[in-house]
Amino acid sequence: MKVLATYNIKGGVGKTSTAVNLAYLAAREGCRTLLWDLDPQAAATYLFRVRARVKGGGHALVTRRRPIEAALKATDFDNLDLLPADFSYRNMDLDLDDTKKRTRRLGQLLDSLSDDYDVVFLDCPPSISLVSENVMHAADTLLVPLIPATLSLRTFEQLTRFVADSDGHRPEVVAFFSMADRRKRLHREVIEAIPRDGTRVATTVIPALAIIEQMAERRAPVPAFAPNSRAAHCYEELWSEVRPH
Amino acid sequence: MTRPTRALQATGEGRLELESIIAALSAHWVVAASSRQRVRRTRLDTFDRRLRAAGLTVEHEVLASGERLLLSHLDGSPTAAAPVRDLRWPALADVLPAGPIRDRIAPLTDIRALMVVSDERRRVQRLALQNKDGKTVARVELDEPAAAFVVSASASAAPTAPSQLIVQPLRGYDEQARRAERLLVGLGLRVVDADQERTPGSTGPSLPMDREEPARVLLATALSTFSASMRENVPGLLEDVDTEFLHDFRVAVRRTRATLKLGRPALPAAMQRTWEPGFKWLGDLTTPVRDLDVYELDLPRMSGWLVSADPADLQSFATHLRSRRMVERRKLVRSLRSVRFRRLVTEWDDELARLADTSVALDPPETSGTSDIPDVPAGAGDPGRGYLPAGRLADRSISRAYRRVARGGAGIGADSPAEDLHGLRKRCKELRYALEVFAPLIDHTARRRAVADLKGLQDVLGRFQDSEVQRLGLRDFAEEMMAEGTSAGAMLAMGELIGHLETEQDRARREFDVAFARFTRPSSLKLMHHLGGAA
Numbered sequence: 001m002k003v004l005a006t007y008n009i010k011g012g013v014g015k016t017s018t019a020v021n022l023a024y025l026a027a028r029e030g031c032r033t034l035l036w037d038l039d040p041q042a043a044a045t046y047l048f049r050v051r052a053r054v055k056g057g058g059h060a061l062v063t064r065r066r067p068i069e070a071a072l073k074a075t076d077f078d079n080l081d082l083l084p085a086d087f088s089y090r091n092m093d094l095d096l097d098d099t100k101k102r103t104r105r106l107g108q109l110l111d112s113l114s115d116d117y118d119v120v121f122l123d124c125p126p127s128i129s130l131v132s133e134n135v136m137h138a139a140d141t142l143l144v145p146l147i148p149a150t151l152s153l154r155t156f157e158q159l160t161r162f163v164a165d166s167d168g169h170r171p172e173v174v175a176f177f178s179m180a181d182r183r184k185r186l187h188r189e190v191i192e193a194i195p196r197d198g199t200r201v202a203t204t205v206i207p208a209l210a211i212i213e214q215m216a217e218r219r220a221p222v223p224a225f226a227p228n229s230r231a232a233h234c235y236e237e238l239w240s241e242v243r244p245h
Numbered sequence: 246m247t248r249p250t251r252a253l254q255a256t257g258e259g260r261l262e263l264e265s266i267i268a269a270l271s272a273h274w275v276v277a278a279s280s281r282q283r284v285r286r287t288r289l290d291t292f293d294r295r296l297r298a299a300g301l302t303v304e305h306e307v308l309a310s311g312e313r314l315l316l317s318h319l320d321g322s323p324t325a326a327a328p329v330r331d332l333r334w335p336a337l338a339d340v341l342p343a344g345p346i347r348d349r350i351a352p353l354t355d356i357r358a359l360m361v362v363s364d365e366r367r368r369v370q371r372l373a374l375q376n377k378d379g380k381t382v383a384r385v386e387l388d389e390p391a392a393a394f395v396v397s398a399s400a401s402a403a404p405t406a407p408s409q410l411i412v413q414p415l416r417g418y419d420e421q422a423r424r425a426e427r428l429l430v431g432l433g434l435r436v437v438d439a440d441q442e443r444t445p446g447s448t449g450p451s452l453p454m455d456r457e458e459p460a461r462v463l464l465a466t467a468l469s470t471f472s473a474s475m476r477e478n479v480p481g482l483l484e485d486v487d488t489e490f491l492h493d494f495r496v497a498v499r500r501t502r503a504t505l506k507l508g509r510p511a512l513p514a515a516m517q518r519t520w521e522p523g524f525k526w527l528g529d530l531t532t533p534v535r536d537l538d539v540y541e542l543d544l545p546r547m548s549g550w551l552v553s554a555d556p557a558d559l560q561s562f563a564t565h566l567r568s569r570r571m572v573e574r575r576k577l578v579r580s581l582r583s584v585r586f587r588r589l590v591t592e593w594d595d596e597l598a599r600l601a602d603t604s605v606a607l608d609p610p611e612t613s614g615t616s617d618i619p620d621v622p623a624g625a626g627d628p629g630r631g632y633l634p635a636g637r638l639a640d641r642s643i644s645r646a647y648r649r650v651a652r653g654g655a656g657i658g659a660d661s662p663a664e665d666l667h668g669l670r671k672r673c674k675e676l677r678y679a680l681e682v683f684a685p686l687i688d689h690t691a692r693r694r695a696v697a698d699l700k701g702l703q704d705v706l707g708r709f710q711d712s713e714v715q716r717l718g719l720r721d722f723a724e725e726m727m728a729e730g731t732s733a734g735a736m737l738a739m740g741e742l743i744g745h746l747e748t749e750q751d752r753a754r755r756e757f758d759v760a761f762a763r764f765t766r767p768s769s770l771k772l773m774h775h776l777g778g779a780a
Contacts, residue, residue, distance in 0.1 A: 029328070030326065030327025030346060031344065031345060032325050032345055048380075049379050051378070072416055072417055073417035074415035074417060076373075076381045078323070078326045079325060079326055081416055081417075219379065
């Protein structure tokens with residue numbers, strides 16, 4: 001089972017749309033896929049039309065008072081399940097802090113599902129926290145969407161240092177540009193200028209397209225409702241670059 | 246775990262009226278109905294139903310919109326689905342696209358091909374039951390036969406399903422599916438049991454038999470089972486679907502020959518004269534191709550033995566095997582399509598029907614003193630009883646077979662030629678067949694232990710003989726290949742394989758003494774007494 005996490009300290013950069021679209025594509029090609037919406041904002045959960053509720057809340061999951069399997073929901077798409085968000089996830093750091101192996105608990109929970117799924121996507125909240133540390137330890141790959149702006153690069157540098165400084169397992173970090181507008185000179189320049197030594201940067205760039213914003217209206221992944229769109233093709237290319245082999 | 250899929254059908258003469266069903270469901274959910282579509286569903290499994298034994302089903306589904314492979318549990322709950330294109334059956338699992346379905350089933354199917362178990366054209370209409378958020382919380386599928394077109398690949402496949410409604414629960418929404426099912430039952434539908442498909446070649450555990458029953462009945466039952474196995478495997482053998490059809494065919498032939506031999510004290514003498522040569526012919530006929538199959542199947546393992554030579558040096562050997570196999574297979578297929586074979590099969594079944602019918606008198610068995618069971622005077626006893634109760638035949642056969650193994654093994658010393666061990670291997674097989682044929686008459690637990698004890702000895706003798714046979718075979722192949730001008734590299738690689746086999750044979754020979762001592766230990770002897778043997 002491989003774990004990919006969409007992560008960035010900044011919000012609104014395309015983490016959820018990336019997680020949702022890539023999870024859909026993984027499932028479409030036959031991988032048994034799970035998406036865990038870790039963000040209390042529950043955007044991914046909303047997109048899949050699932051109620052943002054986990055019985056017992058994040059506390060019951062983290063302390064294992066309720067089995068993780070009981071919280072899983074099938075989406076409307078073959079091979080794709082969702083572990084929904086819950087508003088109580090806003091306190092997940094506190095719940096994790098009370099456990100043994102506080103930085104590895106989420107990984108342990110996912111390990112119990114390794115027979116049932118081939119790929120897990122983690123849609124992470126925008127923060128640096130104990131949840132983030134758990135994600136670092138659980139994930140094989142961190143997918144980091146970056147808006148092509150100077151401050152984004154600075155944030156990215158912070159992230160790569162954070163990963164490099166963490167103990168134990170370190171995920172592969174793959175950055176990719178998201179919400180890019182090639183008409184803007186700044187965007188073009190940042191995309192050209194990002195250092196590629198020592199950091200993997202995907203060649204696929206996800207453009208800022210209205211159809212991606214329509215996901216919230218359509219409440220479905222882009223390749224599901226617009227399979228021939230440019231956005232769908234871009235996500236397919238991104239998936240072919242980052243998919244586990 | 247998600248609730249299993251459930252199928253419901255109309256009761257009695259009722260029909261499934263979709264409009265009224267949708268109307269009833271609409272009271273509780275938003276029902277999104279797809280258009281009716283034609284779908285071709287091909288269920289796949291190996292001949293010996295390995296996927297089913299593992300609790301799985303695989304279906305190849307073809308719709309106008311595309312094809313997919315569906316892997317499900319036996320209860321219908323889906324495991325994985327993957328898009329596919331242009332797959333044809335039968336085929337080995339390695340034709341499947343890389344992914345979780347292939348990863349899951351390839352280890353199960355191994356060298357057996359996926360074959361069509363059933364092939365149905367259906368008309369389906371899918372209903373998504375949605376909640377207020379537009380989320381699908383259960384699926385209901387109307388599944389009807391499209392026409393009279395149904396191909397059942399084997400007699401053991403379930404007959405085509407009538408029209409049915411399939412309630413498919415979704416993970417995390419079990420209660421919704423339960424509600425839908427209750428509603429449908431309230432409309433007069435009934436839940437249907439899953440199909441009970443028989444595995445080809447399987448007869449289930451043998452039922453106990455009365456020891457006083459005529460031996461002919463037991464022998465007829467056993468021989469009929471082997472005959473059915475032979476017939477079932479012929480189509481796959483002729484089509485060369487996979488190597489195991491020939492293997493299983495030969496196992497059935499060997500068992501037939503062994504049973505005819507064991508049954509000599511109870512069977513008419515004419516039966517031996519008529520049928521033993523026929524089945525020997527079948528055994529000899531199938532040996533060349535099977536031997537070549539074994540080499541081909543073993544090649545990957547043999548490549549791992551090479552130390553100096555490169556596995557690529559065995560490529561010309563692989564090519565040579567394939568071309569030899571083609572030649573031998575042509576001869577085999579010609580013989581299996583011959584009148585001689587067809588007559589053998591048909592007349593053999595007639596013979597077995599007569600044997601099983603205790604109202605038909607049997608001619609006396611051979612009275613030349615080859616059996617250690619005292620001759621029954623002609624005319625004595627009940628002719629329909631085949632002259633011997635089954636229990637007596639079982640005791641004497643097991644006893645005799647065991648004594649021959651014990652004597653044969655005790656006579657093997659450090660200088661005994663290889664033929665002595667090959668001969669002992671045959672005696673072990675006879676004992677094993679006796680324990681199998683007479684299973685309905687003997688204690689099940691004791692029999693299992695005896696077979697386990699015997700297996701250890703058979704394993705060592707098997708490795709000894711197989712190493713020698715393969716070694717000699719490789720020498721012959723090497724000579725043929727040299728005559729065809731093969732490379733020095735190939736010859737050196739063959740030489741290494743021959744050397745490895747010699748080492749293997751020596752190792753098996755060293756292990757023989759321990760294996761034989763274990764087989765003849767006091768507890769094993771006691772077991773044989775209990776089974777009626779070692780008298």
